[in-house]
Structure formats: C-alpha cells, structure tokens
Amino acid sequence: MKKFLMGSLLVAGCASESESPFIDGFDPPAPKSDEMQIVAPAVRNVAPGTDITMCAYIDTRVDVDTDVIAYHGYQSVLGGHHVILYSVAQQQAANAHECTEDDMINARYIAGSGADSPPAELPPGVVFRIPANTQLMVQTHWINATDKPIDGQGAFNLKVTSPKPEHQTAQLFTVVDTLFEVPVGNGHKTSTECTVGQAMNVFTMGAHMHYWGTHASITHTPAGGAGKMIYDHGWTEEDVFDPPRNNYPTTAPFKLAAGDKIKIDCTYNNTTGAPLPFPAEMCVAWQYAYPLTQEINCTDGNWPR
Structure with a gap:
C-alpha cells in the first residue's frame, strides 16, 4: 500500500x-x-x-x-x-x-x-x-x-x-427526508423531524435542496420545551452549491441535547413537467458538530442505531 x-x-x-x-x-x-x-x-x-x-x-x-x-x-x-x-x-x-x-x-x-x-x-x-x-x-x-x-x-x-490534545473532532450530522415526491407546480411542502440521540455542539448549520427549492426552514425544539425557528431562508439555484449558513463560534456553539428535536421544512416550485422524487430533489438539514467521531444521518425521523 x-x-x-x-x-x-x-x-x-x-x-x-x-x-x-x-x-x-x-x-x-x-x-x-x-x-x-x-x-x-x-x-x-x-x-x-x-x-x-x-x-x-x-x-x-x-x-x-x-x-x-x-x-x-x-x-x-x-x-x-x-x-x-x-x-x-x-x-x-x-x-x-x-x-x-x-x-x-x-x-x-x-x-x-x-x-x-x-x-x-x-x-x-x-x-x-x-x-x-x-x-x-x-x-x-x-x-x-x-x-x-x-x-x-x-x-x-x-x-x-x-x-x-486541545483539538475537538467534528463530524457531519444530517436530518434527511426521503419519503416524498414533489408534484408539478408551485408551493408543495415536505418536512421531517429528528429526535437527537446525543449531545453535540453545532458550529455550522444549513439546508440542502436542489434547483426547484424555493424556501427552507429549520426548527429546534428543546426536550420538554417549545419550538423555535433558527434557520429561515429563501432558496435560489446559487444556494444549491453555496447555501445560506448559520455559523456559531466555539465560544458560543449551538448546543443540542439528547431528546431535542430538529425539524426541516422545504418548499418547491416544480417546473419540470413531471413529479420529482428523492434524490432528484432533496430536503436536508445539515450540521457540523463536535465532539463526534462518526457521521450521523437521521433519515425519515430515524436516529441511527
């Protein structure tokens, strides 16, 4: 080798x-x-x-x-x-x-x-x-x-x-909706929610959609508390590769605790003339967080075992 x-x-x-x-x-x-x-x-x-x-x-x-x-x-x-x-x-x-x-x-x-x-x-x-x-x-x-x-x-x-010794290892944490299909037309919405399985400190957060996305929002609900929208952005073709991001300093990261919930809501305008299933279109909330040593993908509300 x-x-x-x-x-x-x-x-x-x-x-x-x-x-x-x-x-x-x-x-x-x-x-x-x-x-x-x-x-x-x-x-x-x-x-x-x-x-x-x-x-x-x-x-x-x-x-x-x-x-x-x-x-x-x-x-x-x-x-x-x-x-x-x-x-x-x-x-x-x-x-x-x-x-x-x-x-x-x-x-x-x-x-x-x-x-x-x-x-x-x-x-x-x-x-x-x-x-x-x-x-x-x-x-x-x-x-x-x-x-x-x-x-x-x-x-x-x-x-x-x-x-x-002082390095904190980070990984990717995603909340992904795969069980949807975007019909032709404007205004279709889809969403998925994930119950967080372990504590982590988020330093970057964003959404991911493809060319037919028009709006994305992310809501955080603390365990036993009320939900609060923490990410709310319109969507353009340029955002497919360079999405709006929430950035948090390590002195004040966005803290997630076990039992918290992260929800992603996505809206689309399908102009293709045919339905768009996953993965032709996507609805993802992604976070870079620490201390993590393994990528975590919470898919359709299921925390990985």
Missing part, C-alpha cells in the same frame, strides 16, 4: 508521471506546502438523463492520524452536483462503483463541496480527523441534463496538521 506525507499529490488511477491526472477542462490548483491533494478517478461516459452517485475507493493511506483544519473541494462543472471525501472502516481494493447503502454506513466524513462551492475553514481548535491507516473514499454525484455523454472528476486540497 502506498503512503503519503503532507504536500504530496494523491492520484487514484493509472496516470504516468508525464500524464495529467485530470480530465480535459478540470484543473484544480496544486496543493500548498501545508496541504495535501486528493484526486478521484475520472467518471467516464455519464449517459444523458442519468442521475448517479459514484464511490471511488483510493488505494492510499495516511500513516499517522491527520487533522484537517481547512479544505477546498473541486468538481468539474458539467453535470457536477457534489463531491465528498470520507475515510472508511471496511476497506476494499481500489475501485469505483455506484454507491450503495453499505458504502455510506462504512463512511466517516472528512470534507464536502460542490462544483461552485467556496473553500471552508474550520473554527480554531475544531478538526475533521483522518485516522491513521484508513482508506479514503471520494463520493461524486452527477446529473447529466445534456443530450450527450459527459466525463467528470472531483478533487480536494486539504490543509492539515498533526493532532493536538
């Missing part, structure tokens, strides 16, 4: 030293001296009308625990919807395939972005940790709305440092 050090270029695939690891038109910047770059293999010939999420397992490891303190994700623009970097517990030979539920149960969030997303910097003392000797997996989502096959690719530049 290959190992890497900070500042090295990680390339999945068979590119020679003289051959670019990137597809035509995709050229993320080289990593800086305190960064490392993760490059996913190209996704080839995504057929017209296809909506597909790919998981690429990379045959590369970090040899020591490595803390990510900032990152910038890159994805080729044509058809690109998101790119997410995970470390995985159950390792496998390097390969790329359409993602399954087993892939996501296996994953620990490291970084995430969209084709037009800005760079992200974590608050001082908060990190996403890559455990030593764990495999990396890059998930990419592609929606080909053209009439021709397309190629796509994703990459990350990660600013990293050695772990320190």
Whole structure:
C-alpha cells in the first residue's frame, strides 16, 4: 500500500508521471506546502438523463492520524452536483462503483463541496480527523441534463496538521427526508423531524435542496420545551452549491441535547413537467458538530442505531 506525507499529490488511477491526472477542462490548483491533494478517478461516459452517485475507493493511506483544519473541494462543472471525501472502516481494493447503502454506513466524513462551492475553514481548535491507516473514499454525484455523454472528476486540497490534545473532532450530522415526491407546480411542502440521540455542539448549520427549492426552514425544539425557528431562508439555484449558513463560534456553539428535536421544512416550485422524487430533489438539514467521531444521518425521523 502506498503512503503519503503532507504536500504530496494523491492520484487514484493509472496516470504516468508525464500524464495529467485530470480530465480535459478540470484543473484544480496544486496543493500548498501545508496541504495535501486528493484526486478521484475520472467518471467516464455519464449517459444523458442519468442521475448517479459514484464511490471511488483510493488505494492510499495516511500513516499517522491527520487533522484537517481547512479544505477546498473541486468538481468539474458539467453535470457536477457534489463531491465528498470520507475515510472508511471496511476497506476494499481500489475501485469505483455506484454507491450503495453499505458504502455510506462504512463512511466517516472528512470534507464536502460542490462544483461552485467556496473553500471552508474550520473554527480554531475544531478538526475533521483522518485516522491513521484508513482508506479514503471520494463520493461524486452527477446529473447529466445534456443530450450527450459527459466525463467528470472531483478533487480536494486539504490543509492539515498533526493532532493536538486541545483539538475537538467534528463530524457531519444530517436530518434527511426521503419519503416524498414533489408534484408539478408551485408551493408543495415536505418536512421531517429528528429526535437527537446525543449531545453535540453545532458550529455550522444549513439546508440542502436542489434547483426547484424555493424556501427552507429549520426548527429546534428543546426536550420538554417549545419550538423555535433558527434557520429561515429563501432558496435560489446559487444556494444549491453555496447555501445560506448559520455559523456559531466555539465560544458560543449551538448546543443540542439528547431528546431535542430538529425539524426541516422545504418548499418547491416544480417546473419540470413531471413529479420529482428523492434524490432528484432533496430536503436536508445539515450540521457540523463536535465532539463526534462518526457521521450521523437521521433519515425519515430515524436516529441511527
């Protein structure tokens, strides 16, 4: 197995030293001296009308625990919807395939972005940790709305440092509605609510919808208390990749306790002429929170066991 050090270029695939690891038109910047770059293999010939999420397992490891303190994700623009970097517990030979539920149960969030997303910097003392000797997996989502096959690719530049005793490890916590279909027309609403299973400190909160979303709100209900809307935003196409965010300093994080409830409400205007099921459209509340060591996805009101 290959190992890497900070500042090295990680390339999945068979590119020679003289051959670019990137597809035509995709050229993320080289990593800086305190960064490392993760490059996913190209996704080839995504057929017209296809909506597909790919998981690429990379045959590369970090040899020591490595803390990510900032990152910038890159994805080729044509058809690109998101790119997410995970470390995985159950390792496998390097390969790329359409993602399954087993892939996501296996994953620990490291970084995430969209084709037009800005760079992200974590608050001082908060990190996403890559455990030593764990495999990396890059998930990419592609929606080909053209009439021709397309190629796509994703990459990350990660600013990293050695772990320190004062570092708080963060993870992604999502509240996801999958049991809906958006009919044609304006004003359809859907929502889901999650009862939180453990205490956490939230430092960033946002919503996620696709192109037909018009409004998203998030309500927090303390255990035994009254609900209060804490996120309330209209939605545009630009918000798909760069959504409005609530940011909280580590000196005053948004605290969630076991038994609290988080509810996401989404509104849509479906102009496609056909119903939009999940995942063509989405309704997600997402939070970056600490201290967590595993991604938590509360799907359709079900806290993971």
